[in-house]
Amino acid sequence: MISMFPDVSRGTTNVYAISSESFIKNPYIYHLPGITPETIETCSRLLQHNHEHYHIFFNSEHHFHNHATHYLLAALGLGASSHTLEHIYEQQKQVQQPIRPLHDNKDFDVNKCLGDENYYGNYLEFFKKELESEKYHGNVEDLIEDYLFNKDYLDLVFNGAYHPFIHLGYALEFQVKIMAVEGLAMAAVDRVNVKDVLKHLNYDQNKDGNKTALEIIELIIKDQRFDDKVFYNDDATKVDKLLERGGGPLIAEYAQMWKCDLDDLRQASVLVNTAVIRPKKALRLDFFLMHATTSGLFIDIFVHSLKKTENQFKFLKAKFAIDLLYYVARGRPKLNVNYLLNEYQSSKEHSYSDVQNPWLPLIDKCLTHQDTHVVKTIRALVYAEKFDSAQEKDKMSYLKIAQMVMDALFPADKKQWSHEGVGWEEYWKTVEDS
Known part of the structure; x- marks a missing residue:
């Protein structure tokens, strides 16, 4: 399982690689041979770097989505080597824009800021706290199901040509916590175009x-x-x-x-x-x-x-x-x-x-x-x-x-x-x- 959040107690970042059991035991997950501890560690490190440095959109005007994480996990699932993963990420980095500083919390309202990509970082922090709260205990499935069906996020995840949904799909497939919070944050700030x-x-x-x-x-x-x-x-x-x-x-x-x-x-x-x-x-x-x-x-x-x-x-x-x-x-x-x-x-x-x-x-x-x-x-x-x-x-x-x-x-x-x-x-x- 990839589980990547800052370890505040030590002032560093913990990166836990995917546990093979997380997908081998799941009959609805399918990966080709080629995934190794080395490629898992490489992918984990690159996902973490993207999470810390880059915005979910590489073009704010048109809301073009950052595909780096999708590309990395799709390639990992097809058995790509560490060299291939590194090459993919170096290529993807060229077009990304940096994540922006957080707005003051007094200016951020989780319901009123929907559709505003300037608050992406605030939504990231919000969903990180949600996921690790006593209600969800770090369970990606519970967080996603609750927000989709109890908090009106179902239409939001299908906005932007399916991209928040795809992001959450990878979160579920590979059990990536940062992908879950990124996917929900993306849904919150993407364009609303399917509710009707x-x-x-x-x-x-x-x-x-x-x-x-x-x-x-x-x-x-x-x-x-x-x-x-x-x-x-x-x-x-x-x-x-x-x-x-x-x-x-x-x-x-x-x-x-x-x-x-x-x-x-x-x-x-x-x-x-x-x-x-x-x-x-x-x-x-x-x-x-x-x-x-x-x-x-x-x-x-x-x-x-x-x-x-x-x-x-x-x-x-x-x-x-x-x-x-x-x-x-x-x-x-x-x-x-x-x-x-x-x-x-x-x-x-x-x-x-x-x-x-x-x-x-x-x-x-x-x-x-x-x-x-x-x-x-x-x-x-x-x-x-x-x-x-x-x-x-x-x-x-x-x-x-x-x-x-x-x-x-x-x-x-x-x-x-x-x-x-x-x-x-x-x-x-x-x-x-x-």
Whole structure:
């Protein structure tokens, strides 16, 4: 277990490495071979350095998130060496901004300062004290569950394109205390942009829906009520515009139809990102839909950390609703599932047909990409293959999907994620034929 807080009694910082038992005994945690006491110590030290020196945003104006910790833990989980971890952190440090001095406590109110990133440091200190209080006794799971479901943080953790949720997912997976307080502090100061969806959801388990995720997506594609809610020329994430124009209640309406199912949600979180590719067009994957996949890695981890079944249900419904939100905001792209799974042919470079286990060289190569999202996407697909308990006929080839992702993002200096919106014909007219 990584447990890193200042040891005030000695004026130094205690760094406790991850105990292998913390994940070996947990059937919902999965790491590849390669994690050693040395790599654990290296990762612990780098996480601590980031915590003490850098803000949660590396760009305050746009609220671009500090991904250093995500990158380090994703790489550690894939068995990266200490040298690789050091290289990752040196690269990530180049863009970070320093954490700012604390505001005077008389100016800080835990409820009134929500959404103000200038108070990030104050929220860090607040949640550190909360976690170590008599109520939580250092228990990361108890702190997170209480704040999400008893203190109205559920919508906050899905703000900022899932990033607080992803941060908390790593905290739960690796039992990192500083990641738990960072994740809640990030949720407190990130932009509020999903509440107008979740407030319309009915979380009564007796009123669960009866449709699968893909059935609902097909209905959304045909629903003309979305036509004037978001446009190709809208700026950036397009989520804000969608919600400003009344998209929230419509998203909730469709989320309500969903039959709550963990496997279905995990598969959908992969397909809304990867099945947008088109025959006879160069591969393009959407930057924002990709976050549905990278956050999907933590579905199992989160669900099994929650003690109350009603909270598990509420969490799954909320995650699905946010996946739908981003799907609509990116233009409701047609999902070419059959093409992806049955017709797409992986490149020779990433099919690794001459090796016994194609996953191994693929994972090794993904660790060389400078974009943390590539490593996180591949790791989410590894997790999906491990934990997908769907019937055999309904299982997906996550390896083939991973090979396609590698085809889409390599070579790293020539290919990147699409930011324009893959659901619009205007965008695809700009994409070269394959």
